[in-house]
Amino acid sequence: MASIFLMHGCSKLNETVASENIQLPTEVSRNLKNLLSYLEVVEMINSTKSSIGLKRENFDSLERLINCKLIILDSLTTDGDGFQYQVVFPVKTEKLNPSMKNYDNNYRFGSFIVNLNFNYREINAISTIKIDSASGCYIGNSNGELIEIIGDFNFERVNTNKIKLSLNNCSCIAKGKFPMKFDGQFLVTWIEGENTDGIVNDLMSYNGFGTGQYLNETFNLNTSLPLEKNQEFGCASNIIKGVLQIQSLVSNKVFQVDFDPFDNKSCDSIIKIYILGKEYEITL
Numbered sequence: 001m002a003s004i005f006l007m008h009g010c011s012k013l014n015e016t017v018a019s020e021n022i023q024l025p026t027e028v029s030r031n032l033k034n035l036l037s038y039l040e041v042v043e044m045i046n047s048t049k050s051s052i053g054l055k056r057e058n059f060d061s062l063e064r065l066i067n068c069k070l071i072i073l074d075s076l077t078t079d080g081d082g083f084q085y086q087v088v089f090p091v092k093t094e095k096l097n098p099s100m101k102n103y104d105n106n107y108r109f110g111s112f113i114v115n116l117n118f119n120y121r122e123i124n125a126i127s128t129i130k131i132d133s134a135s136g137c138y139i140g141n142s143n144g145e146l147i148e149i150i151g152d153f154n155f156e157r158v159n160t161n162k163i164k165l166s167l168n169n170c171s172c173i174a175k176g177k178f179p180m181k182f183d184g185q186f187l188v189t190w191i192e193g194e195n196t197d198g199i200v201n202d203l204m205s206y207n208g209f210g211t212g213q214y215l216n217e218t219f220n221l222n223t224s225l226p227l228e229k230n231q232e233f234g235c236a237s238n239i240i241k242g243v244l245q246i247q248s249l250v251s252n253k254v255f256q257v258d259f260d261p262f263d264n265k266s267c268d269s270i271i272k273i274y275i276l277g278k279e280y281e282i283t284l
Helices: 023-047 056-066
Strands: 067-074 083-087 107-109 111-116 124-133 139-140 146-159 162-174 181-191 203-214 217-230 241-248 254-259 270-275 279-282
Touching: 023 056, 023 083, 023 111, 023 139, 023 162, 023 181, 023 203, 023 217, 023 241, 023 254, 023 270, 056 067, 067 124, 124 279, 162 203, 181 217
Parallel strands: none
Antiparallel strands: 067 083, 083 111, 107 139, 111 124, 124 146, 139 146, 146 162, 162 181, 181 203, 203 217, 217 241, 241 254, 254 270, 270 279
């Protein structure tokens, strides 16, 4: 993954340490959280009644849940090019209306096309999406911050409960801020719920690595402890457990980001950053 996110509106809970620049790990954590949340809607759609192909009656309930329009572009596999559908969220607006919220309390904007070679539950099924600057794809939260998402994304079924998620030429851009670029790969594993439609109430983990750039600083990223997400209503937008290791290739500093600093898998957005014997608690 190329460039990830930037530090904006975070609250420092530990005021006793203020000598380290923690902008890089803060922005990486914030943007990765938002990026994964935006992309999860593809998994929600693909894995709902996937065994019977693309059907209009299946999409009706998904539209209400996700708060979007779903347009079937190709529902036949006999033509040799698989399935294709379009996801259409509202056009981005600066004034966020609660009626625009999705199932996970995030706001999504923009439009993209999903290509799927065959039944998504089958091993080696591949689903791809391409989002460019003309797609207008943004994710926002109740604080009003909007992050634009750009990139090429690939979902490959490698096991009944595992998907390889590849992120290429990805950028996350907040208004008035420098973009974060990022490339990476995650193995998405279902701890619970792999046999149910969609992802609501599922427990999922993300384990992977990436490289990126923010401002003039390049970095490596890996999950030293897989990132867990509980897809229950009211919890799905946050990472409830996991540790990121982020290494600056300019300063050689290594940051550890703990998404569960209180060791209770709480559905909040508080993280703890460790660097050179210091620790910082902030809210993303």
